[in-house]
Amino acid sequence: MQPQKIAIIAGNGSLPHTLAHKITHDGGQVFIVAFEGQTAPETVQGVDPIWMRLRATKKIIDALKARDIQDLVMIGALRRPSLKELKPDLKTLEFFSKYALRLTGDDGLLQALKEFLEQEEGFRLHGFHKFMPEMLAPAGILGKAKPTPAEHADISKGLEVLRAIAPFDIGQAVIVQQGFVLGIEGAEGTDELLKRCGALKRAGSGAVLVKYCKTQQDRDLDMPTIGPETVENALDAGICGIAIQAGSTLIADIERVIRIADSHKIFIIGIDGN
Amino acid sequence: MQPQKIAIIAGNGSLPHTLAHKITHDGGQVFIVAFEGQTAPETVQGVDPIWMRLRATKKIIDALKARDIQDLVMIGALRRPSLKELKPDLKTLEFFSKYALRLTGDDGLLQALKEFLEQEEGFRLHGFHKFMPEMLAPAGILGKAKPTPAEHADISKGLEVLRAIAPFDIGQAVIVQQGFVLGIEGAEGTDELLKRCGALKRAGSGAVLVKYCKTQQDRDLDMPTIGPETVENALDAGICGIAIQAGSTLIADIERVIRIADSHKIFIIGIDGN
Numbered sequence: 001m002q003p004q005k006i007a008i009i010a011g012n013g014s015l016p017h018t019l020a021h022k023i024t025h026d027g028g029q030v031f032i033v034a035f036e037g038q039t040a041p042e043t044v045q046g047v048d049p050i051w052m053r054l055r056a057t058k059k060i061i062d063a064l065k066a067r068d069i070q071d072l073v074m075i076g077a078l079r080r081p082s083l084k085e086l087k088p089d090l091k092t093l094e095f096f097s098k099y100a101l102r103l104t105g106d107d108g109l110l111q112a113l114k115e116f117l118e119q120e121e122g123f124r125l126h127g128f129h130k131f132m133p134e135m136l137a138p139a140g141i142l143g144k145a146k147p148t149p150a151e152h153a154d155i156s157k158g159l160e161v162l163r164a165i166a167p168f169d170i171g172q173a174v175i176v177q178q179g180f181v182l183g184i185e186g187a188e189g190t191d192e193l194l195k196r197c198g199a200l201k202r203a204g205s206g207a208v209l210v211k212y213c214k215t216q217q218d219r220d221l222d223m224p225t226i227g228p229e230t231v232e233n234a235l236d237a238g239i240c241g242i243a244i245q246a247g248s249t250l251i252a253d254i255e256r257v258i259r260i261a262d263s264h265k266i267f268i269i270g271i272d273g274n
Numbered sequence: 275m276q277p278q279k280i281a282i283i284a285g286n287g288s289l290p291h292t293l294a295h296k297i298t299h300d301g302g303q304v305f306i307v308a309f310e311g312q313t314a315p316e317t318v319q320g321v322d323p324i325w326m327r328l329r330a331t332k333k334i335i336d337a338l339k340a341r342d343i344q345d346l347v348m349i350g351a352l353r354r355p356s357l358k359e360l361k362p363d364l365k366t367l368e369f370f371s372k373y374a375l376r377l378t379g380d381d382g383l384l385q386a387l388k389e390f391l392e393q394e395e396g397f398r399l400h401g402f403h404k405f406m407p408e409m410l411a412p413a414g415i416l417g418k419a420k421p422t423p424a425e426h427a428d429i430s431k432g433l434e435v436l437r438a439i440a441p442f443d444i445g446q447a448v449i450v451q452q453g454f455v456l457g458i459e460g461a462e463g464t465d466e467l468l469k470r471c472g473a474l475k476r477a478g479s480g481a482v483l484v485k486y487c488k489t490q491q492d493r494d495l496d497m498p499t500i501g502p503e504t505v506e507n508a509l510d511a512g513i514c515g516i517a518i519q520a521g522s523t524l525i526a527d528i529e530r531v532i533r534i535a536d537s538h539k540i541f542i543i544g545i546d547g548n
Contacts, residue, residue: 157442160442161439161442161444164438164439164441164442165435165438165439165458167438168431168434168435168438168455169454169455170435170455170458171458175460180443180461181442181443181444181460181461182460182461183460183461183462184439184444184445184458184460186449186455186456186457186458186470186471186474187454187455187456187457187471187474188457188470188473188474192470196460196462196466196470197460197461199462200460200461200462
């Protein structure tokens with residue numbers, strides 16, 4: 001039984017909109033908490049959004065409670081606010097003063113936020129994939145192109161690197177070319193990683209993007225995601241293929257993802273988990 | 275006994291010039307192999323440089339042999355040539371066809387190059403620090419500022435990350451703030467890492483640059499280096515301190531490095547090696 005009244009805490013990208021559409025279509029009721037400068041305008045089309053400033057924690061919580069909402073889905077990345085944007089309200093400060101010691105990484109932050117929302121404020125957080133499991137990456141090759149043996153070796157190397165850094169709550173993507181690690185994702189995100197590595201690519205073939213979940217990552221809170229834009233950015237960077245974690249990566253607009261990949265002969269492969 | 279006739283394969287930065295000056299001052303004879311668009315013009319002041327296109331391997335080797343030079347020092351980073359610049363000569367192709375399988379990283383490339391130059395071509399490669407050991411970073415705090423306990427914890431985390439990725443021949447630097455890894459150096463180099471992490475810095479204190487040697491790195495070939503520019507880039511990025519490996523990091527213009535660090539109250543600390 002899925003909850004019938006859900007608030008979507010909507011980051012950027014198309015997934016918040018997809019989910020809102022799905023829930024409405026299934027007869028549920030959706031509220032959107034949207035963030036200025038972050039949530040895509042399409043997300044709030046046809047719904048009554050609650051526009052918020054990021055970190056206006058009390059206002060968000062009050063708005064949700066006023067609508068008698070207990071169930072939340074957080075989906076779409078939210079850009080880390082700059083110093084200038086960061087004018088936290090009292091509730092945010094309360095949250096930070098209580099959890100500050102544990103906020104040592106993205107996972108730490110999200111876990112603490114989940115605990116705060118569930119244990120202190122009585123909400124329930126749900127993973128996006130609970131509502132739309134069909135959007136999880138399947139195992140195996142998704143389009144027409146297949147990795148060469150050298151590209152398979154690059155994927156393996158990328159997985160090894162991601163496993164080595166998993167304990168440190170860093171990024172979840174690397175780019176490997178001809179056995180050489182061009183770049184590791186830190187706090188900058190996959191798109192910035194792609195941009196940077198495009199300029200660093202060596203002569204010759206290859207360059208594979210490998211995205212794989214950090215070990216401690218709570219998949220309800222932060223699921224690796226790719227979409228048409230990822231594939232286009234990969235193309236711009238001269239990447240020849242993308243390896244993602246089957247069952248633990250969301251693919252936004254999979255038809256278009258495969259169409260773009262096929263027309264440029266780059267492979268997309270779902271790697272079986274852990 | 276140091277060789278009296280030395281060719282400096284001169285990358286960018288001030289170190290090739292410093293070394294040339296030192297060898298000449300000690301009564302030795304110096305040749306400079308300079309690369310267009312890479313070697314700093316100061317490097318070749320007062321000497322007769324051999325200007326070369328990167329990867330014109332045969333011409334470089336012939337020029338060295340014509341001058342009866344057996345001893346080489348490679349110092350200063352050389353930017354990876356772009357696809358457009360990459361028009362290798364036959365000797366370069368010979369080198370690549372023979373060693374291609376091992377060229378899986380910077381270390382692989384440098385090791386193969388060393389083997390090629392020493393075993394096939396009869397040269398001897400020397401480390402810069404053999405000539406100027408006084409330029410190696412000492413252990414302990416170099417200027418006036420000291421790391422806080424939180425910054426010490428960030429240094430430790432940075433060292434852990436660098437140890438975890440050491441087997442993969444990736445970068446040799448990370449930036450850590452408040453226990454959170456902002457960025458890991460890949461093929462882009464420390465200056466690009468600093469630029470990127472400046473934009474990713476969180477609110478609040480901290481952000482430490484940690485530079486530490488990769489395990490398999492041959493220090494004769496590729497020694498981590500910092501200089502005044504590193505400190506200035508770190509300042510621009512909002513970094514509050516720099517940790518380097520004592521005895522295995524070169525500091526170019528240490529007086530100026532310390533002067534800049536002191537006047538902006540950022541710390542520089544040499545961490546005792548492995």
